[in-house]
Amino acid sequence: MNDVYVVDARKSPYAKLVPIPLNRIVVNDAFWRPRLIGLVEKTLPMQYDFLEKTGRIDNFRIAAGLKSGEYTGLWFNDSDVYKWVEASSYALIHKWSDDLYKAVENVVDVISRAQERDGYLNTYIQLNKLERWANLAWSHELYCAGHLFQAAVAARRALGNETLFKVALKFADLLSTVFGFEENKLKTADGHPEVEMALVELFRESGDRKYLELARFFIDVRGRGLVTQTNKNPFIRIDSVYLVDHEPIRIMNDFAGSHAVRALYLFAGGADLYLETGDEELLNALKRLWRKMLLKMYITGGLGSRYEGEAFGEDYELPNERAYSETCAAVAGVMWAWRMFLATGDAEYMNVLETILYNAALAGISIDGTKYFYVNSLADPHAKHERRPWYECACCPPNIARLLAFMPSIAYAISKNESKIWINLFIGSIAEVNLHGNRIKIEIKTNYPWEGHVEIRVYPEKSDEFSIMIRIPSWGLGTKIRVEENVIEPKPGEYAEIRRKWSWGKAIEVKIPLKPRFIKSHHWIESNYGKVAIARGPLIYCIEQVDNKEFDVRNLAVKPDEAKLEEEYRKDMLNGIVVIKGHGYELPSDSEKLYRDFDETLEKPVKKLTFTAIPYYAWNNRGATKMLVWIKTIQ
Amino acid sequence: MNDVYVVDARKSPYAKLVPIPLNRIVVNDAFWRPRLIGLVEKTLPMQYDFLEKTGRIDNFRIAAGLKSGEYTGLWFNDSDVYKWVEASSYALIHKWSDDLYKAVENVVDVISRAQERDGYLNTYIQLNKLERWANLAWSHELYCAGHLFQAAVAARRALGNETLFKVALKFADLLSTVFGFEENKLKTADGHPEVEMALVELFRESGDRKYLELARFFIDVRGRGLVTQTNKNPFIRIDSVYLVDHEPIRIMNDFAGSHAVRALYLFAGGADLYLETGDEELLNALKRLWRKMLLKMYITGGLGSRYEGEAFGEDYELPNERAYSETCAAVAGVMWAWRMFLATGDAEYMNVLETILYNAALAGISIDGTKYFYVNSLADPHAKHERRPWYECACCPPNIARLLAFMPSIAYAISKNESKIWINLFIGSIAEVNLHGNRIKIEIKTNYPWEGHVEIRVYPEKSDEFSIMIRIPSWGLGTKIRVEENVIEPKPGEYAEIRRKWSWGKAIEVKIPLKPRFIKSHHWIESNYGKVAIARGPLIYCIEQVDNKEFDVRNLAVKPDEAKLEEEYRKDMLNGIVVIKGHGYELPSDSEKLYRDFDETLEKPVKKLTFTAIPYYAWNNRGATKMLVWIKTIQ
Known part of the structure; x- marks a missing residue:
C-alpha cells in the first residue's frame, strides 16, 4: 500500500509539519464515517449522473471526436468534472466501489482524448474555436487547468492512474512555454486563481521545478492590473479588486470586494509556495492577510459576505439574511488554513479551520449527502433557501465532496524535524503514523462533537520518547488531560504537549467541557x-x-x-x-x-x-x- | 407665455389631479431656490463639459458624419445626453442662460443629424454596426429611445424646439412598425423599462394614439420571460426577476431581486398608462406593488437596498452600511409616487414622495450642485464614500438634475373636476393657478423645512368658492391651521380641506410643530x-x-x-x-x-x-x- 498524501509536504523544506497519509487513517466514528461512506455510496455517483445529464462529460467527448455536437453549459464546466475526479480518487480510499472506480477511469480516458496535440485542454475554447488566452480575466482557462492538475495528482496518488497525470504534465509544460516574465511570454494570470496551488502540487508529485517557478510567476504577476486588462467583453465590467489583481499579495492591505474563492485560493497557493521556498516576506504577508480575514468571518467560519461579486466585505460587514458565505469559500478557507498550519504549527489556524469545517463547510451538504447549498445564509426569515441536488454553476457540490474526502488528512500531522505527533481534530479513528521510522498506531475514541470525552491510545512499534500534541479548542476552558495518574489543565486555544516515553497501548484521556x-x-x-x-x-x-x-x-x-x-x-x-x-x-x-x-x-x-x-x-x-x-x- | 406641463395630464381622462405649469411657479425660498439657480449656473454646464470630455456627444457627431472615430464609453451613454437635454430644458425656466440654451440647441442639432433615414437612433448600435434589437435584454436601445422622447417633449414644451420632437416622432413611428402583438412584429421589450412613460408623454404631446398603444404593448408584453430570452451574451447571466420580466405587473406579487430603477420606471409607466386608459386592474396592481415597496424602503425613502443587481431586496431587507439606494431609484420613486398621486389624490403617495425628495434624492447631489452620489449609504463606518463630479456610468447626475428642474411642478396640483387647489409640498413660491378659468395666484411664505410656519396667501382674479387642500405630513401631530379667526387641528397624514369663498389676499396660516x-x-x-x-x-x-x-x-x-x-x-x-x-x-x-x-x-x-x-x-x-x-x- 503506497502512502497517499494530499498536501505532500514531506520534502517541502519550509514545512514545520507534514500531514499523515490519507490511507493510513480509518475514520470510524458516528459523526464522520457515515459522511465518508456516503460520498462513495451516494454523493459521487449522483454527481456523476449530473455531470453526464448536463453535458459536462459530453463536452470532452465532443472535443475528443467521440461524439458530435456543440459545447453546452457555462464556460468553466470542465472544472466540475476535474473536481469530481479528485473527490472520487480520495473517496475511494474510505470505501472501495468498482462502479465509481470504473466511472473515474472512463472519465479520465475521455478527458485524455480531448487534449490537443500540443497539450492544450479546455473544451469551451476548443469547441467554440476561440482564441486561447485571449480573455484570461474571465475565461477560466487556467482555473480549469488547475483543477485538472489537482485531479491528476489525486488520481495518481490514490488510484495509480498515470493517464491523467501525463495529460496534466503535457498541459503544464505548454503553460510554462506560454506564461512567464521572460520575453515573448504572456505576462498575465487567470482571473480565477487556482492553478497556483495545483502547480506546486504538480511540482511535488513530479519533482519538476519549472512547475514551482510557474506557480511563483502566477502569484507574482498578479496585483498589477495585468489580469484585469485582458477583459475584452464590453458588456462586462470587471474591476481589479474583484479579481484580486489590485495589489500583489506581498503588499496587499485589504481585499474587501475581492471574490472570496479567488482570494482564498490565491492565498492558499501563496502558502504552498512558501512551504517550498521559505519566502519570509510572502509568509508575513499571508499572516497579515489572515488577520484581516478574521475581521470578515462569520461566527460559522463563513467567508465572503457579499452577494455582489461573491466577495469579501469590509471589516465587520457580515449581514446574516444576505450572508453569501459560499460553500466553496469555506472549502478554500480550510485549504488555506491547513497550509498556514503546516507552515507554522500555530494552533490558531487549526482553531479557525475547525470552526469552518463543522459549520460553514458542513452546512454546504445535506446530512444524507445528496443536496448542496451554494450560499450559506445565517438567517432565513422568509424560508427561501433550500439545498439543491445540483446547480447550473456547480462549483460547490464537487468541492465539498473533495473536502470531505481528504478531510481526515487534516486531523493528524507529524513534525518534520521533531518527535511530535499532532492531533488537530478529534475524529474517532485509527491512524498509522510513521514518526521518523517508528510506526505508531494512534487510536482516538470519542463521540465528539456531541461529547467532550476523548480517549487517545498510542501503540508504538517500538517504545520511544516523543510528544503527543493535542489541540485544546479556544472555547475549551476547564479541559483536563489525564495520562495515568497525571492530570494537567492545558491552556485553551493552544496545543498541549504530552511528552514521555510511550509504550504499547498507553492511554491519554481528554475531557473538554461542552456546555451551551x-x-x-x-x-x-x-x-x-x-x-x-x-x-x-x-x-x-x-x-x-x-x-x-x-x-x-x-x-x-x-x-x-x-x-x-x-x-x-x-x-x-x-x-x-x-x-x-x-x-x-x-x-x-x-x-x-x-x-x-x-x-x-x-x-x-x-x-x-x-x-x-x-x-x-x-x-x-x-x-x-x-x-x-x-x-x-x-x- | 405657453404653459409648460411636465406630466401633462390635462386631457388624461382618469387623472383626478393635474399639475400646474412649471413656468407658472416661481420658487423663491432659501432652501430650494439656490438649488434651481445652481442647476443653470453650475450643475448643467459642468455636466455638459463631462458629456463632451467623455465622448458622449462625439458619439452622435461620429454617427452624424461630422467627425470620424469610434464609439467610446458604455453602450447606453446616449441616454445621459438626452437626460441632460431634458434637465436643461426645464431648468432654463427657473433662470435663463444664453450659453446653456445654445448648448442645448447645438446638442439637439447633433442628435438630429445622427438619426438614420428610417428613424433609428442609437449611436452604440450604429457605430459598431450591430444588429438592431438583437439583444434587447441588455442593449438599452429602447431605454435610450425613451430618454430621447422625454428630452424631445421637454425641449418642445419649454423651449419650443421642434427639431428634437420630429426626431422623436420619427423614431417612435419606426418603433410602432417593429414592436407589437401583431404578426411579423417583435414581441419583446427592452431589458430596461423607461420608454413606457416616455411614449405616454409623446402621445400626450402629439395626440397620436399609436404611441399610447405601443406603451401599453411594452407593459403587457413584459413578465413572460420574452425580454430575458433576448440575452445572447454567454458570459452574462441575466435572470427575469432582475429585468422585472418574471411576472406581468398586473399579477406581480413581489419584486425582490428586481433592478430598482427598472422596476420603478415600469411602475411609473403603468401609472401613466392608467391615467389615459382607466384600467382598474392595472391601478389595483400598482397599489399592491406600492404597498410592497413600502416594506423595502429606507427611512430616507431610499429604494433598492441591494448592491447585487442594484435591486430591491426582500421585505425588511435594509442594510445600512451596504445600502445601495441609488440616486436614480429615488428619482424614479418620486416619478412613480407623483403619478399615483395624480391618479388617486391619495395623500400617502405625497407623504412618501416628500420623504424621498428631502432625503434619499437630495443626498444624491452635493449642496453646491457639483458632485453626485450614485449609491446613498445609510452608514459609512470606514469613510469610504464620497460624491464624485461624474461617473463612468453617469445615469445619476443628469437624473437628479432633471428631478430638481421639474420638482416645483410637484408642489401644486388642481382637481380635474372639482374646485380644489392642492398644496403638496411647502415650498416658498408664487404660483399662478388656472382653476377652471379663474386665474388664482398663490403665495407661500415659509422657511420650511427648518421652520414649521407656513403662510399661504390666495389672490383670485375673481372671488369664488373653492378649496385649498393642504397636505399635513404624517409626522405633523399638533398642526394648527388658522384662517382669520378660525383655527382647526387637521389630521396628520391627510389633506386638510379649507373651503370657502376666497377673496384677494386672504391668508392661511399653517403651524406644524417641528420637534426632533x-x-x-x-x-x-x-x-x-x-x-x-x-x-x-x-x-x-x-x-x-x-x-x-x-x-x-x-x-x-x-x-x-x-x-x-x-x-x-x-x-x-x-x-x-x-x-x-x-x-x-x-x-x-x-x-x-x-x-x-x-x-x-x-x-x-x-x-x-x-x-x-x-x-x-x-x-x-x-x-x-x-x-x-x-x-x-x-x-
Whole structure:
C-alpha cells in the first residue's frame, strides 16, 4: 500500500509539519464515517449522473471526436468534472466501489482524448474555436487547468492512474512555454486563481521545478492590473479588486470586494509556495492577510459576505439574511488554513479551520449527502433557501465532496524535524503514523462533537520518547488531560504537549467541557447588535421554525441570564444531534409598518416561550423553513 | 407665455389631479431656490463639459458624419445626453442662460443629424454596426429611445424646439412598425423599462394614439420571460426577476431581486398608462406593488437596498452600511409616487414622495450642485464614500438634475373636476393657478423645512368658492391651521380641506410643530435592531464624524429617554441647517475580536458625551467622513 498524501509536504523544506497519509487513517466514528461512506455510496455517483445529464462529460467527448455536437453549459464546466475526479480518487480510499472506480477511469480516458496535440485542454475554447488566452480575466482557462492538475495528482496518488497525470504534465509544460516574465511570454494570470496551488502540487508529485517557478510567476504577476486588462467583453465590467489583481499579495492591505474563492485560493497557493521556498516576506504577508480575514468571518467560519461579486466585505460587514458565505469559500478557507498550519504549527489556524469545517463547510451538504447549498445564509426569515441536488454553476457540490474526502488528512500531522505527533481534530479513528521510522498506531475514541470525552491510545512499534500534541479548542476552558495518574489543565486555544516515553497501548484521556454558551459579537457588526448566538463545543447553533411551532422565530427574543439553556442528545433527530432548549420571549409584530416614533414602540414581549436550537450545519434538512443564528436580546 | 406641463395630464381622462405649469411657479425660498439657480449656473454646464470630455456627444457627431472615430464609453451613454437635454430644458425656466440654451440647441442639432433615414437612433448600435434589437435584454436601445422622447417633449414644451420632437416622432413611428402583438412584429421589450412613460408623454404631446398603444404593448408584453430570452451574451447571466420580466405587473406579487430603477420606471409607466386608459386592474396592481415597496424602503425613502443587481431586496431587507439606494431609484420613486398621486389624490403617495425628495434624492447631489452620489449609504463606518463630479456610468447626475428642474411642478396640483387647489409640498413660491378659468395666484411664505410656519396667501382674479387642500405630513401631530379667526387641528397624514369663498389676499396660516424625534424600526429589519434614528420634520438626520471629534461615531450609543435632543439653526453651516445635539455614551471598542462569550462582553459605556446630528441630505459635503443614521441604544 503506497502512502497517499494530499498536501505532500514531506520534502517541502519550509514545512514545520507534514500531514499523515490519507490511507493510513480509518475514520470510524458516528459523526464522520457515515459522511465518508456516503460520498462513495451516494454523493459521487449522483454527481456523476449530473455531470453526464448536463453535458459536462459530453463536452470532452465532443472535443475528443467521440461524439458530435456543440459545447453546452457555462464556460468553466470542465472544472466540475476535474473536481469530481479528485473527490472520487480520495473517496475511494474510505470505501472501495468498482462502479465509481470504473466511472473515474472512463472519465479520465475521455478527458485524455480531448487534449490537443500540443497539450492544450479546455473544451469551451476548443469547441467554440476561440482564441486561447485571449480573455484570461474571465475565461477560466487556467482555473480549469488547475483543477485538472489537482485531479491528476489525486488520481495518481490514490488510484495509480498515470493517464491523467501525463495529460496534466503535457498541459503544464505548454503553460510554462506560454506564461512567464521572460520575453515573448504572456505576462498575465487567470482571473480565477487556482492553478497556483495545483502547480506546486504538480511540482511535488513530479519533482519538476519549472512547475514551482510557474506557480511563483502566477502569484507574482498578479496585483498589477495585468489580469484585469485582458477583459475584452464590453458588456462586462470587471474591476481589479474583484479579481484580486489590485495589489500583489506581498503588499496587499485589504481585499474587501475581492471574490472570496479567488482570494482564498490565491492565498492558499501563496502558502504552498512558501512551504517550498521559505519566502519570509510572502509568509508575513499571508499572516497579515489572515488577520484581516478574521475581521470578515462569520461566527460559522463563513467567508465572503457579499452577494455582489461573491466577495469579501469590509471589516465587520457580515449581514446574516444576505450572508453569501459560499460553500466553496469555506472549502478554500480550510485549504488555506491547513497550509498556514503546516507552515507554522500555530494552533490558531487549526482553531479557525475547525470552526469552518463543522459549520460553514458542513452546512454546504445535506446530512444524507445528496443536496448542496451554494450560499450559506445565517438567517432565513422568509424560508427561501433550500439545498439543491445540483446547480447550473456547480462549483460547490464537487468541492465539498473533495473536502470531505481528504478531510481526515487534516486531523493528524507529524513534525518534520521533531518527535511530535499532532492531533488537530478529534475524529474517532485509527491512524498509522510513521514518526521518523517508528510506526505508531494512534487510536482516538470519542463521540465528539456531541461529547467532550476523548480517549487517545498510542501503540508504538517500538517504545520511544516523543510528544503527543493535542489541540485544546479556544472555547475549551476547564479541559483536563489525564495520562495515568497525571492530570494537567492545558491552556485553551493552544496545543498541549504530552511528552514521555510511550509504550504499547498507553492511554491519554481528554475531557473538554461542552456546555451551551451564548456568544456576543463586536458592536461594529451592524447585523448582530443586541443579539446573541448559541454555541456548544465547535458547533454554532441555530433556531429553525420547524422545531418551534408555537411562535414565529423572527419574533424570538431572549434574556441570556434567564434563558437556562439545557441540552439533550436526540438519537432520532437528524442522524443524532444534541439539541439545546432555552427560555425566551415572543416580541409583538402586529404591524407591517417599518418606522414609528420611538415612544410608541417600546417592544413589550407578548409572552414567555421555550425554544429549541439545533446545530447550524443540520439546518434545512427538513425542507425550507425559517431560520436564524443570531437571537435578539431584551433586558 | 405657453404653459409648460411636465406630466401633462390635462386631457388624461382618469387623472383626478393635474399639475400646474412649471413656468407658472416661481420658487423663491432659501432652501430650494439656490438649488434651481445652481442647476443653470453650475450643475448643467459642468455636466455638459463631462458629456463632451467623455465622448458622449462625439458619439452622435461620429454617427452624424461630422467627425470620424469610434464609439467610446458604455453602450447606453446616449441616454445621459438626452437626460441632460431634458434637465436643461426645464431648468432654463427657473433662470435663463444664453450659453446653456445654445448648448442645448447645438446638442439637439447633433442628435438630429445622427438619426438614420428610417428613424433609428442609437449611436452604440450604429457605430459598431450591430444588429438592431438583437439583444434587447441588455442593449438599452429602447431605454435610450425613451430618454430621447422625454428630452424631445421637454425641449418642445419649454423651449419650443421642434427639431428634437420630429426626431422623436420619427423614431417612435419606426418603433410602432417593429414592436407589437401583431404578426411579423417583435414581441419583446427592452431589458430596461423607461420608454413606457416616455411614449405616454409623446402621445400626450402629439395626440397620436399609436404611441399610447405601443406603451401599453411594452407593459403587457413584459413578465413572460420574452425580454430575458433576448440575452445572447454567454458570459452574462441575466435572470427575469432582475429585468422585472418574471411576472406581468398586473399579477406581480413581489419584486425582490428586481433592478430598482427598472422596476420603478415600469411602475411609473403603468401609472401613466392608467391615467389615459382607466384600467382598474392595472391601478389595483400598482397599489399592491406600492404597498410592497413600502416594506423595502429606507427611512430616507431610499429604494433598492441591494448592491447585487442594484435591486430591491426582500421585505425588511435594509442594510445600512451596504445600502445601495441609488440616486436614480429615488428619482424614479418620486416619478412613480407623483403619478399615483395624480391618479388617486391619495395623500400617502405625497407623504412618501416628500420623504424621498428631502432625503434619499437630495443626498444624491452635493449642496453646491457639483458632485453626485450614485449609491446613498445609510452608514459609512470606514469613510469610504464620497460624491464624485461624474461617473463612468453617469445615469445619476443628469437624473437628479432633471428631478430638481421639474420638482416645483410637484408642489401644486388642481382637481380635474372639482374646485380644489392642492398644496403638496411647502415650498416658498408664487404660483399662478388656472382653476377652471379663474386665474388664482398663490403665495407661500415659509422657511420650511427648518421652520414649521407656513403662510399661504390666495389672490383670485375673481372671488369664488373653492378649496385649498393642504397636505399635513404624517409626522405633523399638533398642526394648527388658522384662517382669520378660525383655527382647526387637521389630521396628520391627510389633506386638510379649507373651503370657502376666497377673496384677494386672504391668508392661511399653517403651524406644524417641528420637534426632533427618535424613530425606531420594525424589529424584523436586521440592521436596525436596538437602534434609533433622529428626524425633524421631513428630514432624517445623521451623525457625521466631522462634527463629533471627541469620539468615534461607531461607538456612539444613546438612551433615548435621557438624550435631551436640542436644536439650533446654524446659518454658517452647510448653507444653513438646523443641527440637533443630544447626550449619549461611548461604547468600548478596545479589541478587534469579532466574537466573545456573552459573560465577558457586557458593553459598559466608557463615558458620557454630547453628539451633533445634521440632516442626512447634507452629509459628505465636507470630505469623506464616517457617518451613521441608526444609533445604538443602551438601557
